[in-house]
Amino acid sequence: MPLLFAGGYLLGRWLIAWLRLRFPWLTRFMRFAPGTSIRWLRARSRSRHAKKMADGKARGRPPTPPFIVDAIIAIKRDNLRYSAGHIARMISGGELHFRISKRTVAQILKAHGFTPRPKGKRPAREEEPGWLTTLYNQHVMAIDF
Numbered sequence: 001m002p003l004l005f006a007g008g009y010l011l012g013r014w015l016i017a018w019l020r021l022r023f024p025w026l027t028r029f030m031r032f033a034p035g036t037s038i039r040w041l042r043a044r045s046r047s048r049h050a051k052k053m054a055d056g057k058a059r060g061r062p063p064t065p066p067f068i069v070d071a072i073i074a075i076k077r078d079n080l081r082y083s084a085g086h087i088a089r090m091i092s093g094g095e096l097h098f099r100i101s102k103r104t105v106a107q108i109l110k111a112h113g114f115t116p117r118p119k120g121k122r123p124a125r126e127e128e129p130g131w132l133t134t135l136y137n138q139h140v141m142a143i144d145f
Contacts, residue, residue, distance in 0.1 A: 064108065068098055072108050084109060084116070 019026055068091065075087050082090075084106035091100050106116060129137070 064100065064104060065098075068096070068100065069108055071096065072105055073112055076109055076114055 071091060072087055075082060075090065085102040087109075088100050088102045088105045091098055091105075110116065
């Protein structure tokens with residue numbers, strides 16, 4: 001009887017109604033309470049879940065592929081100033097087009113020895129020459145030519 005309800009609760013009701021109209025002798029002994037078909041659907045759901053558990057089907061989120069982990073580590077080694085969010089945006093929107101969250105990138109970086117920077121603090125930039133030094137260097141280069 002559960003095959004009658006393969007498409008869902010409403011399909012089963014429509015099918016039984018159609019059978020009662022067309023073939024009343026076939027459905028003479030079918031006495032359905034509203035909870036009968038719901039009970040059948042729940043039993044089917046329970047058996048499917050039990051089968052998944054017995055098969056040992058993988059549950060949860062799949063692990064991040066190794067090539068993505070390698071890309072994250074390579075980007076961080078080349079650019080120490082990049083945050084986890086910046087790297088996640090690069091991977092999600094760049095050539096790889098692999099959806100990954102900032103938290104996942106942060107966990108990968110932490111697992112590979114990169115400590116997260118304190119909130120609100122950015123590392124100091126490399127010392128850049130001031131305007132006076134830049135103009136002097138330009139002046140010296142102009143004299144050479």
